[in-house]
Amino acid sequence: MAVQLEFLKRILYFSDLGLAELESIKELVFEKTAERAEMILLEGESADNLYFVASGVVKVFKTSTEGREQILNIVRPDESFNDVSIFDGGPNPAGARAMGPVLLYGIKKNDMEVILRNHPQIALNVIKVLAKRVRHLVSLVEDLSFKHVINRVARILFEHIGGEMSRGPRLTQQEMAAMAGTAREVVGRSLKALEEEGAIKLDRHRIIIRDKEALRKIMEVSS
């Protein structure tokens, strides 16, 4: 399948360019496919390509030495990933994995430099993309560093326990995130941490509190 000009036009990087300019860029774009769960980028490896998602979804994440995963970003169609390492020349700051079958459009690092030299007007859009990324990551750093989200999630669970006679309200991770004043990605990590501590067990659509006292202690740590 040939790279579609309409797709390139939808990418923020190239949205200000005319058809003739997009045609010249199209020559430098290659396709790549990945299956569900396939790693597209490995954290720490040298970065050679900038990618745009044409279809499907890609998860960008960091992994701790204990194997715990923190999602940094979910990349949907028309969005890019691996921008930072393409421009600063460093290794991939995070891993990227296909969440389902994905079609990507890639541009080699050297080709991106050629595109920027030939079409300097796209630099403003590149800055917008990078600034948006920085803003998102700053917000995530704030949540992970200062908010003690795990305590808040423990409190939310504690306050929404269903009784024996009546079911309590059912909560999505998005709703818990809104209550805790954080991002959904941070709630997911907190739930996993609470499970590792033995306070809860995730069982399909149920969060089973296995140790109410442990949960209370986590909840009561000042946040």
Add this chain to the structure above:
Amino acid sequence: MAEMPITDIRKCDGCGLCVGVCHLNALTIVNKIVIIIETVECDWCTDCEAVCPTGAISCPFEIIIQEH
């Protein structure tokens, strides 16, 4: 009856991102609306909820106590 993610068809724009991420193929798009196929194998990974750009899919948790 197996518990399954909940869809809000008023919010669904038929983009199909959820279809691709479900490892059980339990979601499909019919007439530009997501349809969930019931399966006991749904492990509540919540990926469909995570990728939905319009908030049309939710995977709510019931919170219960079952101490050792």
